[in-house]
Amino acid sequence: MSEEVTVKVLNETGEGSHAQDLDSVAVSQRLQKAMLKMTGKFLDETTGKVNYASLRSSEEYRAYCAMAGQLRAVDVEKLDEKEKLAFFINVYNALTVHALTEILGERTIETALDVPAFWSSHAYRVGLFVCSLDDIEHGVLRVNKPHPSTGRPVMSKGDPRLKYQVSTLEPRIHFALNCGAMSCPMVRVYSSNNLEVALEGATRSYLTQEVKIEDDVARLPEILSWYQDDFAPDQMGMLRWIRTYLEEKDQLALDALIATGGSAGPKVEFFYNWSLNKL
Incomplete structure (x- = not known):
């Protein structure tokens, strides 16, 4: 119990x-x-x-x-x-x-x-x-x-x-x-009047800062692992979901990883910094 x-x-x-x-x-x-x-x-x-x-x-x-x-x-x-x-x-x-x-x-x-x-x-x-x-x-x-x-x-x-x-x-x-x-998103204040713009901006800001495509590996914040099926039914779908929020160079790098990954998909590693966000 x-x-x-x-x-x-x-x-x-x-x-x-x-x-x-x-x-x-x-x-x-x-x-x-x-x-x-x-x-x-x-x-x-x-x-x-x-x-x-x-x-x-x-x-x-x-x-x-x-x-x-x-x-x-x-x-x-x-x-x-x-x-x-x-x-x-x-x-x-x-x-x-x-x-x-x-x-x-x-x-x-x-x-x-x-x-x-x-x-x-x-x-x-x-x-x-x-x-x-x-x-x-x-x-x-x-x-x-x-x-x-x-x-x-x-x-x-x-x-x-x-x-x-x-x-x-x-x-x-x-x-x-x-x-x-x-590794959490930054604290912001949200309003129903600008909710769409604010959520879109927060998502783009977080993913462009935290997602790293390097050394033939997609390094992603663990939020994307914990809640994968909130974004898509599988990992490949999740990668395609986040792709639209990345800068062009990272989009191209992710596309290349997906293309060379075959049926198994690209190599993905997850990370998370639990250290408290205190000064």
């Missing part, structure tokens, strides 16, 4: 409302502004690293923590598909920053893997329900597809939180969600 995970809900205090009908879009916009203030001041956009120590003692962080309480009163079901997608991407990234900031205020860690069950043990209450990082990523945004580490969905059949799900899986979320590691 697996050990029970103790879930720490980080927004049980702070601003809120007794009525479970706070405008989700308005809350999302306020949280976006608070996140922008934090990331603008404490995120190095060149390296993607966050100054968690300075962030924790800042007025911007205190304001954000208070505002996160408003998530307890939102009505997620009133969001349209784009609003819901942007909302939960922002909530996931905000929760990651919030959780790591709190942890680093208590002890030193070098990676989120140093925290037992990090992604299932840190959560926000969103509306009526508690949602952990795993719940948001795999249950809501990946439409409850199996978690890559367990092979099982994170939400069981009949879980009331399933009504928060987006209707279809958008594979570009994997280049928008930040888990606190150096």
Whole structure:
């Protein structure tokens, strides 16, 4: 029997409302502004690293923590598909920053893997329900597809939180969600008004930086291995999916690898730097 995970809900205090009908879009916009203030001041956009120590003692962080309480009163079901997608991407990234900031205020860690069950043990209450990082990523945004580490969905059949799900899986979320590691995509703030442009830009930015075609090998971030079937049914299909986001020289190099790889396909190696994205 697996050990029970103790879930720490980080927004049980702070601003809120007794009525479970706070405008989700308005809350999302306020949280976006608070996140922008934090990331603008404490995120190095060149390296993607966050100054968690300075962030924790800042007025911007205190304001954000208070505002996160408003998530307890939102009505997620009133969001349209784009609003819901942007909302939960922002909530996931905000929760990651919030959780790591709190942890680093208590002890030193070098990676989120140093925290037992990090992604299932840190959560926000969103509306009526508690949602952990795993719940948001795999249950809501990946439409409850199996978690890559367990092979099982994170939400069981009949879980009331399933009504928060987006209707279809958008594979570009994997280049928008930040888990606190150096190989993660950079923290950005998303809006339903520019969601398509923002997701496309985040995907292109991440893949052009992280994908390396050299020495007759395609070296890819492990995100593309963990979630391969979110992109395509097989590895070759996944390679063709990412090809359109690469610079021309890498597209040509990948084409050459595919052409010479035969039925087995090109040689592929996966990597991931779990080091914490901290200054």
